[in-house]
Amino acid sequence: MDRPNIQGQIGYLTLNSEGAVLASEGDLKNDEKTAGILHGLITLAHNRLDPKAFDKGFKRLTVTYEDHAYVVCLSNRKIHIVKRQVQAT
Amino acid sequence: MGCCWSLLCKDDNSSQNGEPNERTHLLVDPISNNIHIQRVSSENLLSRNSNDAPKKTDEQSALTRILQETATNVIDVAAIDSHNLQQQEYIERVKMYNIKINQVLAGNKGALANSLKSCLLEDVPQPEKILSGDLLNREDRHLMTSSLLAAVSAINDIRVDHKEDLVVPFGLGLNS
Numbered sequence: 629m630d631r632p633n634i635q636g637q638i639g640y641l642t643l644n645s646e647g648a649v650l651a652s653e654g655d656l657k658n659d660e661k662t663a664g665i666l667h668g669l670i671t672l673a674h675n676r677l678d679p680k681a682f683d684k685g686f687k688r689l690t691v692t693y694e695d696h697a698y699v700v701c702l703s704n705r706k707i708h709i710v711k712r713q714v715q716a717t
Numbered sequence: 718m719g720c721c722w723s724l725l726c727k728d729d730n731s732s733q734n735g736e737p738n739e740r741t742h743l744l745v746d747p748i749s750n751n752i753h754i755q756r757v758s759s760e761n762l763l764s765r766n767s768n769d770a771p772k773k774t775d776e777q778s779a780l781t782r783i784l785q786e787t788a789t790n791v792i793d794v795a796a797i798d799s800h801n802l803q804q805q806e807y808i809e810r811v812k813m814y815n816i817k818i819n820q821v822l823a824g825n826k827g828a829l830a831n832s833l834k835s836c837l838l839e840d841v842p843q844p845e846k847i848l849s850g851d852l853l854n855r856e857d858r859h860l861m862t863s864s865l866l867a868a869v870s871a872i873n874d875i876r877v878d879h880k881e882d883l884v885v886p887f888g889l890g891l892n893s
Contacts, residue, residue: 634849645836674837685839688847697852702836703844710848 632710638696639711643667647707655711666691666700666709739814 631653632640639655647667652658670689679685689700692714699710802810841847 632845632848634845670837671835674835677837686837687839687841688850689838690853692853692858699848699852700838701841701844701847702838703841703847705840707836707838708844708848712852714852 632708634710634712636713636715637710638713641666641709643707643709645705645707650706656709662698663709666698667707670700670707739810 631651637654639657639659640651640653641649641656641659641663642651643663644650647663649658649660649663652663656662666689669691673689687701691698691700695714697712697714699712701708
């Protein structure tokens with residue numbers, strides 16, 4: 629899945645486990661800054677959260693804003709980041 | 718794949734019993750090996766020729782000087798009796814380098830796995846499914862934002878309500 633196509637998607641990034649950009653498109657094209665921040669965020673969250681406090685591991689990390697959201701998940705040792713438009717309801 | 722940092726690793730050849738390896742220079746340093754080429758400074762030439770100096774020898778000496786200086790600065794590849802690589806040796810070296818590269822890569826794989834260990838997320842087989850899942854709905858977001866704001870304002874509101882003296886005299890009642 630190097631070119632994700634998700635409803636409301638306005639950009640995507642694929643990173644390797646070290647946080648280097650493998651693929652990017654749309655709003656996130658060559659956006660190494662966002663890549664660095666989100667990669668740092670999942671490492672930071674891992675250091676801050678005690679796994680014993682949760683029944684299951686985490687599958688997704690979402691950073692939500694008023695009108696858009698960054699959705700992060702890990703698959704096949706790659707970090708997939710999708711920027712999605714938030715539907716105004 | 719010649720090694721260019723010849724000045725730094727001059728002694729490597731001798732330590733490997735003269736066997737060519739990946740650190741053997743393809744070109745030998747001509748300045749240190751060719752004794753007969755000597756750097757002649759222009760001052761030497763001037764003083765030598767100042768006594769019997771007709772104009773022609775001056776020009777000739779200047780020419781020789783330029784020639785010699787050029788000779789000391791240029792590496793004449795054809796003239797150097799360097800170790801020529803044979804086809805078989807090329808193949809052997811390719812094999813050797815590949816083995817070394819694989820060793821380095823194997824070492825790095827452990828580092829890669831380690832960097833994933835510090836990742837909060839689980840590896841999932843179908844990322845599209847997870848990524849396209851419903852986002853946080855409006856009510857939940859509102860609840861989180863409002864309770865967070867309430868918590869922040871509560872924390873900012875914490876203050877010491879000063880009612881009694883901070884310093885309390887202990888045990889004074891017993892002595893009196």
